[in-house]
Amino acid sequence: MTEQLRPDGSLRHLLTLETLSRAQLERLLERSQSFVRPLGARPPMSQALAGRTIANLFTEPSTRTRVSFELAAKRLGAQVVNLEVQLSSRAKGESMLDTVYTLQSLHVDALVIRDAEAGVPGLVAAHLAPHVSVLSGGEAHVSHPTQGLLDALTVYQRKQRFAGLAVAIVGDIRHSRVARSAWHALSKLGVADIRLAAPPTLLPVEDEFAGCTRHARLATALKDADAVMVLRLQRERMTDADLPDGERYFAAWGLTRERLALARPDAIVMHPQPMNRGIEIASDVADGPQSVIRDQVSNGIAVRMAVLQEVLTSRGDAA
Numbered sequence: 275m276t277e278q279l280r281p282d283g284s285l286r287h288l289l290t291l292e293t294l295s296r297a298q299l300e301r302l303l304e305r306s307q308s309f310v311r312p313l314g315a316r317p318p319m320s321q322a323l324a325g326r327t328i329a330n331l332f333t334e335p336s337t338r339t340r341v342s343f344e345l346a347a348k349r350l351g352a353q354v355v356n357l358e359v360q361l362s363s364r365a366k367g368e369s370m371l372d373t374v375y376t377l378q379s380l381h382v383d384a385l386v387i388r389d390a391e392a393g394v395p396g397l398v399a400a401h402l403a404p405h406v407s408v409l410s411g412g413e414a415h416v417s418h419p420t421q422g423l424l425d426a427l428t429v430y431q432r433k434q435r436f437a438g439l440a441v442a443i444v445g446d447i448r449h450s451r452v453a454r455s456a457w458h459a460l461s462k463l464g465v466a467d468i469r470l471a472a473p474p475t476l477l478p479v480e481d482e483f484a485g486c487t488r489h490a491r492l493a494t495a496l497k498d499a500d501a502v503m504v505l506r507l508q509r510e511r512m513t514d515a516d517l518p519d520g521e522r523y524f525a526a527w528g529l530t531r532e533r534l535a536l537a538r539p540d541a542i543v544m545h546p547q548p549m550n551r552g553i554e555i556a557s558d559v560a561d562g563p564q565s566v567i568r569d570q571v572s573n574g575i576a577v578r579m580a581v582l583q584e585v586l587t588s589r590g591d592a593a
Contacts, residue, residue, distance in 0.1 A: 276396040280404075284588035287399045287408045288581055290417045291458040299462055303427050305580035310431075310573065318579070321351035326586050329355045329377050332388040332411060338547060338571055339411050339420070343386050346578035352586075355382065374398050378406055383586060388412040407585045415449050415508070420581060421546055422455025424573040426463055428566050429501055431573075432542050436464035442495040442537070443486075444471045444529065445505030445554050448478050452546045453505060457483055471495030473527065476507075492527055496536040503544040504529050504555045520553045530556045534564065542566045 278287045278294070291299065309318050328347040332340055340356070347354045357377075374385060385402075387395045388411035399408040412418045426436075433439060441460055447453045447470050457468060470477060471489040489495035496502060507523070534543065543555075543565045551557045560567060 276399045280588070285584050286404075287395075288419050288585065289395050289399060289408065289410045289413070291419045291422050291455050291462070292417070294462070296462050296464075299423070299426070299459060302423055302577070302580055302584060303430065305584060306423065306427050306573070306577045307431075309576035309579045313572065317345075317349055317575075319349050319351075322583050323347065323350040323352035323586055326352040326383045327355065327381060328352050328384045328386060328582065329357060329382045330386045330411070331357045331373070331377075332386075334388050334390050334412065336388055336411065338574060339388065339418075340386075342571075342574040343409075343411060343420075343578050343582075346575050346582055349575075350579055350583060352383075352582070370394060370398065371401055374402065378402055382406065384409060384582065386411045390414055392416045409581060409585065412451055415451050416454065417458075418451040418455045418546075419458075420574070420577050421452050422459040423581070424570055424577040425452075425456045425503065425544060425546070426459040427573045427577060428544060428570050429460070429465075429542070430463075431569070432566060433500060436460065437466075439465050439500045440467040440469065440498060441465055441501045441503065442469045442471055442489075442499040443503045443505065444492065444495060444527065446476045446507045447472050447483075447505065448476050449508035450505050453478075453503075454482075456503060457486065461485060469495040469499070471527075473523075492533060493536055496533060499537040499541055501542045501544060502529060502534065502537055503546075505546070506548065506550050506554055520550070524553050528552070528554055528556060529559050531559055531562070534559055540564075544570060546570070 276289060278289055280286045311317055330340055330343055344354050384407040386409045392414035395408050395410045395413050410419055443453050468486045469489055470483060470486050471492050477488055543559055545567045549555060549560055
C-alpha cells in the first residue's frame with residue numbers, strides 16, 4: 275500500500291482512510307467543520323492555495339465529487355484543470371502514468387483521481403515527484419475517502435458523538451467504495467455498532483468489514499439505529515446474474531417510512547447519491563425531516579477544502 279504520509283508525518287496523499295489514525299481523522303473533521311456555512315451564507319473564501327494548481331482526472335462519471343473538489347480548490351484560491359478523459363490522449367492509447375507525468379511537467383501540485391480500476395490512485399502516487407499529491411475521488415469498489423469523511427462529519431453534526439451510536443448500512447455493500455470508507459472512518463472514530471444489511475449476493479465477503487454485524491433482514495438492522503446509510507445498486511459493477519429486479523428489491527429492502535419507524539425517533543437518513551427513488555429509498559424518506567442527504571452534499575465541499583489545505587499547505591515549500 276502506498277505510503278500516504280511524508281517523512282515528517284504530514285499528509286501527502288489521501289488514498290484511503292484505512293491507515294489513518296483516529297487523531298488524523300479528528301484533525302481533518304475539525305478543519306472541515308471550520309469551512310461549514312449555512313445555506314444562504316457566503317461560502318468561506320481564502321488565498322491559502324494561491325499559486326497552486328489542482329487537476330481533476332476522472333475516468334468515471336461524477337457530479338457531486340468532481341464539482342465539489344473544483345469549488346473547494348477555487349474557494350482556497352487555487353487554479354483548477356478538469357481533464358476530459360474521453361477527449362484526452364488516454365483515449366488515443368496513452369497510459370495513465372504518461373498522462374500524469376505530463377500534468378506534473380505542467381506544474382500541477384495535486385491530482386484528484388477517480389478510476390474504475392482498483393489500484394490506480396496508489397500506482398500514480400508511487401510514481402510522482404515528492405512535491406505532487408494524489409487525492410482519491412473514488413477508487414473502483416475499494417475506497418472513497420473524502421466521502422467517508424463527509425459521512426462521519428454529517429453524523430457528528432447531528433449526534434455530537436460517535437461512541438454508543440448504532441449505524442445501519444443498507445443496500446449494495448459488496449460493490450460500494452462508500453460503505454468501505456464509511457466503515458473505516460466510523461469504526462476508528464468510535465462507532466462500535468455498525469450493521470450491514472443486504473441480500474446475500476450484495477453483502478461483502480466474509481473477511482471484510484471486521485467488527486460489523488450482518489443482517490439478512492432489514493428490520494433487525496434498523497431496530498433502534500441512530501443513523502441509516504442507504505446505498506444504491508451499483509449496476510455498473512454487477513453481472514446480469516447478480517442484478518436484482520428493482521421493484522422486488524424495493525419491496526424487500528427499500529427504506530420506507532414504515533421501516534424507518536423501527537429506528538430511533540431521531541435517527542438520521544443518509545445517502546451518498548445518486549439516488550434511485552423507488553428502488554433503494556422512498557421519496558418521502560429521502561425528502562423527509564430525518565433526511566440529511568443535502569447536508570452531506572454541503573459537507574462535501576467543506577471536507578474537500580480541508581483535505582486540499584491539509585495536503586498542500588504542509589508541503590516543505592509552503593509559504
